[in-house]
Amino acid sequence: MDxxxxxxLVRLLPKLRRxxxxxxxxxxxxxxxxxxxxERAITHHSSHDPTQRxxxxxxRILRNAFIDMTRRQRSQGITIDVVDNPDILSVDSAAGIEARLMLTATQAAIARLPVEQxxxxxxxxIEGLSYAEAAEVLGVPRGTVMSRLCRARLALAEALGIN
Structure with missing residues (x-):
C-alpha cells in the first residue's frame, strides 16, 4: 500500500463514518x-482501479459490510447489552447457575479437543461462519470442515455426557 x-483513506474517514x-x-x-x-480496503487495495475515484x-465496501453485519445479526437473534440492562446480571436463579456450570464444562471440554476440531x-x-467460509479460512476442503465438525460435536457431546 502506498x-x-x-x-x-484518512481523508475519507469522516465521510465513511457519516x-x-x-x-x-x-x-x-x-x-x-x-x-x-x-481493513478490507487495505487488504484489497490492489483491486482498486487508480483511475477511478x-x-x-x-x-460499496462499507455497504457490503453493513449487509453482512445485518444478515449475521438476523441469524444470531436478539442480543441484549448488559450495559443497557444491568439488572439482568443480578438474577442468580438455579437456571442461571446451571447455565454457568454448563458453560464452564463446555469450555473445558472444547479446550481438551484437538486443535483442528x-x-x-x-x-x-461460535463465529457463525458457513462451511465454505471456514474452509477458506483454514485452507481445507469443505468436506474436511464438515467431517471435523461432526467429530468435534460428537466428542463434545460425549465429554459433556449428552450423547
Missing part, C-alpha cells in the same frame, strides 16, 4: 463498519 492511498451512521443509525455499529471497511469503491467449532458454531 502513502497516497493511506492518506486518501455513511455508516446513516445505514446503521448506531454510533458503535458505525465505528465497526468503518473499521471493517478500512476511491469514494464509491469504499462506500476446536478451530472448526469456534469458526462455525
Amino acid at each position: 502513502a497516497a492511498f493511506g492518506d486518501a 455513511y455508516a451512521l446513516s445505514l446503521s443509525r448506531r454510533s458503535d455499529q458505525a465505528d465497526d463498519l468503518v473499521q471493517i471497511t478500512i 476511491l469514494e464509491p469503491w469504499l462506500f 476446536a478451530d472448526i467449532l469456534s469458526l462455525v458454531c
Whole structure:
C-alpha cells in the first residue's frame, strides 16, 4: 500500500463514518463498519482501479459490510447489552447457575479437543461462519470442515455426557 492511498483513506474517514451512521443509525455499529471497511480496503487495495475515484469503491465496501453485519445479526437473534440492562446480571436463579456450570464444562471440554476440531467449532458454531467460509479460512476442503465438525460435536457431546 502506498502513502497516497493511506492518506486518501484518512481523508475519507469522516465521510465513511457519516455513511455508516446513516445505514446503521448506531454510533458503535458505525465505528465497526468503518473499521471493517478500512481493513478490507487495505487488504484489497490492489483491486482498486487508480483511475477511478476511491469514494464509491469504499462506500460499496462499507455497504457490503453493513449487509453482512445485518444478515449475521438476523441469524444470531436478539442480543441484549448488559450495559443497557444491568439488572439482568443480578438474577442468580438455579437456571442461571446451571447455565454457568454448563458453560464452564463446555469450555473445558472444547479446550481438551484437538486443535483442528476446536478451530472448526469456534469458526462455525461460535463465529457463525458457513462451511465454505471456514474452509477458506483454514485452507481445507469443505468436506474436511464438515467431517471435523461432526467429530468435534460428537466428542463434545460425549465429554459433556449428552450423547
